[in-house]
Each structure stands twice: as structure tokens, then as C-alpha cells.
Amino acid sequence: MAIVSISRGSYSQGKAVAEKVAERLGYECLSRDVLLQASDQFNIPEITLEHAIKDAPSILERFSHGRQRYVAYIQSALTRNLCRDNVVYHGLAGHVLLKNVSHVLKVRIIADMGLRVAIVMKREKLGQKEARSYIAKLDSERRKWTRSLYGVDPWDPTLYDLLLNLPRFEVNDAVELICRSAEMKQFKTTPESNKEMEDLALACQIKAAVVEKHPDVFVASKYGNVLVYCTEGDRHARKLKAIIGELCSTIEGVNNVEVHAGVTPPANAV
Amino acid sequence: MTAIIISSDDHDACEEIAAQVAEALGYRCVGRSLLKEVAARHKVPQEKLVRALDRSSVRITSKSRNLLLAYVQAATLEQIVEDDVVCAGLAAHLYIKDVSHVLMVRVLSDADARVSRLARQKKITPRKAKKIVERERAHRARWSVETFGVDETAASVYDMVISLGQIETDKVVEVIRDMAGYRKFQRMTYSRKCLQDLALASKVRAALLSRFPGARVKADGETAIVHVKCSKRQKLKIAETIKQTAGEIPGVSLVEVHAVK
Numbered sequence: 280m281a282i283v284s285i286s287r288g289s290y291s292q293g294k295a296v297a298e299k300v301a302e303r304l305g306y307e308c309l310s311r312d313v314l315l316q317a318s319d320q321f322n323i324p325e326i327t328l329e330h331a332i333k334d335a336p337s338i339l340e341r342f343s344h345g346r347q348r349y350v351a352y353i354q355s356a357l358t359r360n361l362c363r364d365n366v367v368y369h370g371l372a373g374h375v376l377l378k379n380v381s382h383v384l385k386v387r388i389i390a391d392m393g394l395r396v397a398i399v400m401k402r403e404k405l406g407q408k409e410a411r412s413y414i415a416k417l418d419s420e421r422r423k424w425t426r427s428l429y430g431v432d433p434w435d436p437t438l439y440d441l442l443l444n445l446p447r448f449e450v451n452d453a454v455e456l457i458c459r460s461a462e463m464k465q466f467k468t469t470p471e472s473n474k475e476m477e478d479l480a481l482a483c484q485i486k487a488a489v490v491e492k493h494p495d496v497f498v499a500s501k502y503g504n505v506l507v508y509c510t511e512g513d514r515h516a517r518k519l520k521a522i523i524g525e526l527c528s529t530i531e532g533v534n535n536v537e538v539h540a541g542v543t544p545p546a547n548a549v
Numbered sequence: 550m551t552a553i554i555i556s557s558d559d560h561d562a563c564e565e566i567a568a569q570v571a572e573a574l575g576y577r578c579v580g581r582s583l584l585k586e587v588a589a590r591h592k593v594p595q596e597k598l599v600r601a602l603d604r605s606s607v608r609i610t611s612k613s614r615n616l617l618l619a620y621v622q623a624a625t626l627e628q629i630v631e632d633d634v635v636c637a638g639l640a641a642h643l644y645i646k647d648v649s650h651v652l653m654v655r656v657l658s659d660a661d662a663r664v665s666r667l668a669r670q671k672k673i674t675p676r677k678a679k680k681i682v683e684r685e686r687a688h689r690a691r692w693s694v695e696t697f698g699v700d701e702t703a704a705s706v707y708d709m710v711i712s713l714g715q716i717e718t719d720k721v722v723e724v725i726r727d728m729a730g731y732r733k734f735q736r737m738t739y740s741r742k743c744l745q746d747l748a749l750a751s752k753v754r755a756a757l758l759s760r761f762p763g764a765r766v767k768a769d770g771e772t773a774i775v776h777v778k779c780s781k782r783q784k785l786k787i788a789e790t791i792k793q794t795a796g797e798i799p800g801v802s803l804v805e806v807h808a809v810k
């Protein structure tokens with residue numbers, strides 16, 4: 280039992296692979312549903328959330344933190360779903376968010392430009408040159424997006440357990456490879472890894488609750504002990520602690536809350 | 550029938566996996582041991598061949614390095630063209646392109662384990678060890694671009710990239726072994742010809758490079774097509790020399806020489 284996170288280049292047939300993997304393993308297949316849930320829960324139009332995760336942040340947005348808020352909502356919805364296990368997720372940045380959860384198989388699907396151009400020409404009814412520019416623009420946006428939010432290049436193969444270059448594989452061969460890898464013992468859910476996932480979901484939930492008023496907050500959780508890191512001074516930290524304390528009294532699984540001001544958050548904080 | 554090229558950021562892991570895959574499939578394994586034969590054939594120190602493969606060394610000029618790598622390339626392709634072979638440690642992933650039955654795999658080492666091992670070996674802090682590992686990685690990327698025009702750290706070079714971070718070596722071997730049976734990696738007449746052309750071109754280039762360092766060579770069947778920089782005045786004499794040298798190589802029946810400015 281595992282979680283399979285499939286990161287895919289645009290028009291790389293990754294969606295088809297993800298859906299077949301989910302079908303073969305009998306897993307739930309998640310992608311857009313996460314956006315819908317986040318949209319419902321936080322009362323943000325789905326299109327706004329979609330833009331937040333597809334377009335690279337503009338210079339103004341980097342100062343206004345609007346995107347951070349939307350991404351926090353999406354992460355909260357995503358991690359809540361992933362606590363259920365047996366899920367194939369194909370969407371943006373799951374692999375980066377889930378990098379410390381050991382029962383997540385992180386896969387990337389890429390395809391050569393020739394194939395992608397052919398797909399775009401067919402689907403979007405564009406000429407070859409326009410299709411190529413369109414793909415280049417999409418790739419550039421996604422790389423900028425991931426870099427600005429997570430500080431990593433999504434094209435870096437070291438982020439993944441497995442990377443497959445379609446069309447060097449038949450789709451069914453790629454599906455088989457991924458399914459076999461998902462069944463390896465390293466990707467089986469253990470009580471410890473399940474706890475890691477729950478902690479991550481908890482941290483994302485708290486972040487989503489406070490991010491609108493406190494966009495510079497980072498949250499981590501370890502066995503239900505919530506650690507909140509903020510950049511402002513002690514007075515603000517005390518206020519934040521009161522808010523979060525009140526919030527956590529309504530959230531299951533929180534044992535303790537600590538707020539740290541002016542401390543560098545750990546790498547696994549969201 | 551396939552050929553498997555395994556590349557890795559960890560040379561020891563690469564050789565180990567290549568040997569295990571070869572054993573599992575009953576294939577030949579071609580690795581750094583080939584360099585002894587290359588050294589004897591071309592009368593160059595084996596150590597220089599290793600250095601040319603491993604680093605952009607200040608002790609080798611780029612002209613010498615290109616020549617040494619041309620020798621390695623020719624010898625490696627000679628082995629790979631025979632099929633049912635696993636090759637590692639000879640940079641084959643950088644000069645074999647567009648051959649459909651060649652399976653290219655990159656194996657990424659467990660970064661944390663590598664850093665810990667290095668810190669223990671050199672008795673340094675993990676932070677310093679991490680910096681060394683990152684520097685080596687950047688260095689290899691630079692080397693591969695300088696020598697073959699290909700960034701070996703780019704995923705698009707490979708059919709599959711697999712990480713040893715979570716997946717164990719024996720599972721990696723199993724996956725590669727099974728991939729070798731996939732239809733898309735079976736040899737076809739055309740793909741075999743592509744590989745034979747590459748092999749012949751590399752032999753001709755290795756023979757010409759010492760006198761004509763900028764020579765570019767392609768092959769089509771038994772025809773070698775050579776592009777070389779020279780003036781109009783020199784063209785006739787150079788073409789004659791090239792035809793004579795290339796014509797002596799087994800498998801070459803026709804040599805075309807094109808002068809470029």
C-alpha cells in the first residue's frame with residue numbers, strides 16, 4: 280500500500296499513465312479533485328486556484344503573498360486526501376511537498392519535444408512552430424513556479440525515485456514499471472511513515488488556517504507536536520501562539536503547540 | 550537482443566549494477582577493463598585514458614583528451630555493436646544516440662549515504678562532504694558538455710532514471726533486466742545499422758584525429774563521410790591523405806571528404 284506521486288511534463292501522456300496505474304493498482308486517482316475540494320473548503324474560485332498552481336508568480340505576487348495562500352489551501356486538501364493511502368496523485372508539486380514521506384513513490388514522466396509538439400498540434404489545433412513555443416512557455420512557467428515556491432528545479436532527476444522517458448516505453452510498459460515499484464517493500468506504509476503523513480497533513484491544515492493573516496509563517500509537526508516559525512518579534516509570536524492555540528483546540532491530533540520567532544524553520548516545514 | 554548502457558553519479562555502484570544485470574541476462578559486461586586493451590592498441594598509458602574519462606584535468610590538453618576519448622569511443626562501440634552487452638564506465642551514454650535498441654539507464658546514488666561515506670573516508674564533516682559531492686556533480690556535467698556536447702545530468706539523455714535512495718540495488722537490477730525484454734528495446738535491422746554506422750564512424754575518426762583534430766565523421770554503410778576544416782589550396786592534398794588513412798580501416802570501401810571553412 281503506497282502513495283504514487285506522478286509529476287509530468289505538459290503533454291507527456293503522464294495523465295494517461297497515472298490513470299492506468301491507479302486502475303491497475305486499484306488506487307484512487309487524484310488530481311483536479313484536490314482543487315475542487317480546496318475551492319469548496321476555502322471558498323476560493325477553482326479558476327483562481329488553478330492559475331495559482333499553473334502560472335509562474337509575477338513580481339507583484341511575490342510581495343503580495345496571494346499565491347502562497349492558495350498553494351497552502353491546495354496543500355491542505357492534498358495531504359488530507361493522501362492520509363487515506365492507496366492514492367495516485369498526478370498534479371503539481373506533490374513530489375516536492377511529499378519528499379520526506381517514505382511510502383510515497385515519486386515518479387516523473389517526461390517525453391521528447393517531438394511527441395509533445397505532435398500532441399499539442401492535434402489537441403490545440405496549432406501549427407508546429409506555435410506548438411513548440413506554447414510548450415516552451417508552459418515548461419518555463421512550471422519551472423519558475425516550482426523554483427519560486429520550493430527552491431528546486433522540477434527537472435532535477437534527483438527529486439524522484441523513478442523517471443521515465445516516454446515514448447521510449449509503451450504506456451503499458453511504463454504502467455507496469457510504476458506498479459512494480461509501488462509494490463516494493465520500501466514503499467509500503469508503515470506506522471512510522473503513516474505518522475509522517477499525518478504530521479504533514481496537520482502542518483498543512485494549520486498553515487492553511489493562518490496563512491491569510493500570517494503569510495510568513497512556517498509550520499512543522501512531529502507526533503502531533505506542532506512547531507510554528509515566524510519571522511516577527513516575540514510580541515507577535517505570543518499573539519500568534521494564542522490564535523494557533525485556539526485553532527488547535529478544534530483540530531484532532533494536536534498534542535502541543537510551540538511558536539518560535541526569528542528561528543530558521545527546518546527544511547520539512549511547510 | 551539489446552544493448553544496455555548504465556551510467557551513474559557513483560562509479561562503484563554503476564559497475565556493480567552493470568555486472569549484476571549482465572549476469573542476470575547472460576550478457577557480456579564491458580567496463581573499464583576495456584581500457585587496458587585500448588591502451589595497448591594505441592600505445593598510450595592506461596592512466597591517461599582513465600583521466601580523460603573522469604575529469605577535465607589540467608594535465609591533459611583538450612586536444613589530447615579528445616583523441617584519447619576517440620580511442621575509447623571506437624573500442625566501446627566495437628563491443629556494443631555485437632549486442633547482448635551491458636556497458637558501464639565508458640561514457641557510452643554520451644556518444645550513442647538515436648539507436649532504438651540501446652537501453653540507456655541512469656542510476657542515481659543515495660545522496661545521503663554517499664555523503665556519509667565520504668565524510669567517514671576523508672574524516673571531514675558531512676557539510677563539507679556534501680559540498681564535495683555537489684562540486685563533483687557540477688564538474689561532471691561541465692565535463693560531459695565540454696567533451697560530447699551533452700549534459701549527462703539531464704534526464705532527457707536517458708530512457709529511465711532510477712534512484713538508489715529508496716530502491717535497493719537488487720530491485721534496480723530486476724527492473725533493468727525486465728526492461729531489456731520490452732518490445733521497444735529489441736534490435737531491428739535499422740537500429741542495428743545505426744549502431745554499425747556509429748561504430749565505423751568512430752573508428753575512422755580515431756584514425757584521423759591525431760592529424761586532423763577538428764574532423765567530423767559520419768558513416769553510412771561502408772561509406773565514410775568526413776568534414777574537415779581547410780583552405781581551398783590544401784583541400785586536394787588533405788582529401789588524399791584522409792582517403793588513404795580512412796580507406797585502410799576494415800569496413801570502409803568509400804571515403805567522401807568535404808572541406809568546410
